[in-house]
Amino acid sequence: MKNIILGVTGSIAAYKAAYLTNALTKRGYNVDVIITKGGMEFITPLTLQTLSKNRVYTDTFELDYPREVKHISLSKKADLFLIAPATANIIGKIANGIGDDMLTSVALAMTGIPMLIAPAMNTRMWENPIVQENIKKLKKYGYQFIEPREAILADGDLGKGALAEVEEILKSIESALQVK
């Protein structure tokens, strides 16, 4: 069974992570979800735990794991690392080597497996040259991006920044795992 780490961050599109988790679990993947504090403003760990049938990781400093350092053991067992939806903030933090929560700590320990990021944000954030520069940097280090769609966004603006369709994310995952 392939192990997927799914990072969920503070975007209005976080509810789609529930569909994604459900679809991946039904296709026979083991999904370990890590959710940021921002992500938990939009969707509960309980939803993701129920759909993934695994505990959901929220905190680097939990005392529950006497036999392992969890952010390292999670990164070692993973076959694929995906963040969907990914905020401008998480992209910036990973591009700059910051590890100040569970998701960014795991990202810092990731190596040798497909790493996918599906951004979701307002067009004004997407077009910010700092965000684009961070994306360019992450691509240079092997991250693959699942491009956002152009759509009417949550705030009513029409533009690029909507999370890719779940079907497209699933296709990207399967092709990344085949190449590997």
Ligand SMILES: Cc1cc2nc3c(=O)[nH]c(=O)nc-3n(C[C@H](O)[C@H](O)[C@H](O)COP(=O)(O)O)c2cc1C
């Ligand atoms: C209603 C609402 C929707 C938001 N949607 C997004 C979004 O789609 N993309 C994004 O980059 N930030 C979005 N934000 C801002 C992030 O939640 C904020 O930058 C947060 O600190 C991200 O934390 P995280 O990256 O650790 O999850 C939104 C904020 C609010 C209040």
